[in-house]
Amino acid sequence: MQFRPILLSLVTVCSAITAFAGGPDKPLLRPDGKPYPVQRTEAEWKKRLTPEQYKILRQSGTEPAFCGRFHDNKKPGVYFCVGCDTPLFTSNEKFISGTGWPSFFQPIKSDRVLYVRDTSYGMVRTEILCATCGGHLGHVFNDGPRPTGMRFCMNGMVLNFMELKAGKNGKISQDDVENAKWDPKKGKSH
Numbered sequence: 148m149q150f151r152p153i154l155l156s157l158v159t160v161c162s163a164i165t166a167f168a169g170g171p172d173k174p175l176l177r178p179d180g181k182p183y184p185v186q187r188t189e190a191e192w193k194k195r196l197t198p199e200q201y202k203i204l205r206q207s208g209t210e211p212a213f214c215g216r217f218h219d220n221k222k223p224g225v226y227f228c229v230g231c232d233t234p235l236f237t238s239n240e241k242f243i244s245g246t247g248w249p250s251f252f253q254p255i256k257s258d259r260v261l262y263v264r265d266t267s268y269g270m271v272r273t274e275i276l277c278a279t280c281g282g283h284l285g286h287v288f289n290d291g292p293r294p295t296g297m298r299f300c301m302n303g304m305v306l307n308f309m310e311l312k313a314g315k316n317g318k319i320s321q322d323d324v325e326n327a328k329w330d331p332k333k334g335k336s337h
């Protein structure tokens with residue numbers, strides 16, 4: 148009869164997004180000192196994002212494992228940043244890591260994301276930021292599958308997903324990836 152306590156504790160954990168640092172004064176400059184192409188005021192960010200998305204994207208939060216979106220999504224398609232609609236990842240590079248977060252072995256193009264050393268919580272990790280809006284997306288680890296050996300561990304709540312048709316090999320074509328554009332009319336997808 149342990150079902151009820153387990154369920155209750157999961158609900159509690161899922162509502163507890165951890166966030167730290169950042170906030171309204173977070174600089175909107177890239178690590179190399181150049182401004183991010185997409186700049187928004189705090190009011191604009193709060194209007195665009197849900198409170199959970201704001202905590203993750205703008206305050207370097209982390210959604211609890213298995214509580215976000217897309218960690219078990221096997222559909223073919225493209226994943227976009229919720230902060231600026233930039234296409235970041237595709238199903239071609241996605242794998243089921245079992246960690247409870249959507250995982251990819253590489254982004255669509257290496258310059259779609261930025262890598263920043265993160266020493267929070269007593270750990271040394273590499274944080275992944277959106278190169279277009281500066282939003283915090285997740286972290287990258289070197290225990291991923293071939294061909295890169297990398298595991299981009301992303302927060303599903305800050306990604307939007309658009310399903311595309313896959314070819315016979317189960318992959319979506321490069322042309323389809325390059326033409327993929329998130330339609331804001333589809334809403335916030337949350």
Ligand SMILES: [Zn+2]
Pocket residue numbers: 228229230231232233277278279280281282
């Ligand atoms: Zn972005």
